Amino acid sequence: MQDINTKKKGLRLSDTIILLIILGVLVAFFTLINSDFIAYNNISTMLKNMVLTGILALGLTPLMIARGLDISFGSSISLISVVIALLYTVGGVNLWLALIIGVLVGVFVGFINGLLIESFDLIPIILTLGMMAILQALALVLANTFSNTYSILVMTDPLYYFATRTFFKIPYPVLVLIVLVIVYWFILAKTKVGRTIYLIGANPTVAKLSGIKVKKIKILLYTFMGLVTGIGGIIIVAVSGVGMSYHGKNLALPTLSAVLLGGISLMGGSGTVAGTMLGVLIVTVIFNGLSVLNVPSYYIQLFQGLALIIIVAAYEIRNNRAAMN
């Protein structure tokens, strides 16, 4: 028994080490090709780019551990950014109220996703695929009806300061990410709720039989995914200065890749916040590296797809080998 346990621990440790080695190799590779890669400017850009993927990946982590999935977050961010911009710029609503309403839109979308999936036993990816179409269309409709453009300017001092100023040399958006990482890590690793989430993912039937309200907790997780999507929406509005109906268009693949790379399995029950953040770092380094190398955008899309497949394939092949042994 003890033997198996130590073996398992060794395996998990080596997973993290493999990811760290990959990260090191990638950074070395891009630095060799273009020494600007590790310049302060590029690193701070990279960190800012990482914030959005990181926040979304954090929201996905407990959800996917509990065997849920949400791919509508990209369109949801588009919608949230448009709602905030419309309320503030066109509607003249108080900035803070607009931001709160934006976050509430995200929370509501997440709640509806969870409610539908859990009460009708739907396949999460299919429902959120449909939701993605609806939200994207809504963002377009709203932006077109009320302002006749796809992107609406949001010019405010607070958001501009938030996006550009730093707190002890750490940009504010990065600070938000750090706080969220600590919260999620604490909940998943140290609390009873966290253990419950792992149990649900490992075996939903057992979880249900042992008196856990599986559906309620999963709806809650979808709602929290909506909450972080709302926060992501605010950050994208702050950093870009516009609310745009295509803001979230290319978020789904990198985020999913990052989460899966970090060791979360589609079968649920496994994964850690640290793994997810490593995955996010690697994915960010890859895509930032590619854009520092001036790779055209269609290649980036191609690489996003390739990365997703290679990552999942690598894990599958390893698992198959482990199962054979």
Add this chain to the structure above:
Amino acid sequence: MANKNTKSFLDTINVFKKNSMTPTLIIVYILMIAIFASVNPLYISLTNIKSILATISISGIMAVGLTTVILTGNFDISVGSTLGIAAIICAKFYNIEGLNLPIGVVILIALLAGAAIGAINGFLVTVVGINSIITTLGTLAIFRGLAYFFATETARIYYKPFIFVGRGYVFNNVPLTLIYFIGLLVLMYLVLRFTKFGRNIYQVGANADAARLAGVSVDRTTFFTFIISGATAAMGGVIMASQLAFAQGEFGLGYEFKILTICVLAGISLAGGRGTLVGVLVATFILGSISNGLALADVPIEWREAFQGLILIVAILIDSIRVRREKLLRA
């Protein structure tokens, strides 16, 4: 006696399976036509009916291919990108200087490319063992990227016989594309009902473990359904390129929604193993007519897209309720 005989004959044909959604769909369809026609009488004019028939075939053909994949309990959401790349392959191979490939060969290359993409998906799903949605989400991005890469500018194809493939009419009124669609549908219907391969597809979807124990090669069956799906998506690409006489990287963007919606609406259960192509026929007509009707009623394109997402969600809700009711009845 004679009466009894005919009844049993109808029973053996049994085009509408028991518990089928198709009769309901047909009623919905008739109601819908009445509503659209009352909003805009042009809706039931011969010209418009002809244009509906000519445009639904692409999604219909692709839905037939995707149905086989969904019946095995898998998904293929890379069909839109496969369409795009097949269309571009058509245009590029036709335009190679000094080679002058016969148009039949060009079309064949495009179809083979589609089948090859299907084979890649099938390989990743069956041999490597990746979840089919994640696999095809990846290949969707890869082949869309490749499509943009190859089609840095619009590639034209001005060649009458090729354009005839997609725009031609038989007897002046029946679009050729409709004949491809119905032909393929009938062929696949017969394959699914009367061949061993067809029965295997249903078995794999209903219970993969039981199928494996019964000696069905689950992996091989799944692999071939992905090839069928890829090839039909490529057919869609060839037809689209021929109807528009050019090809560009955006072709087929968002088609995965459209095709998935058709299949779900047709009653092809997402859990696998249940549903027939008769439903696909009706669902294709319904969705084609809806988008045409909304366009004629001057509904903006964004609302039409939202409507499509809504239909998808309603259809999967209905699917889940039906599955649940069946489980209750069985218990």
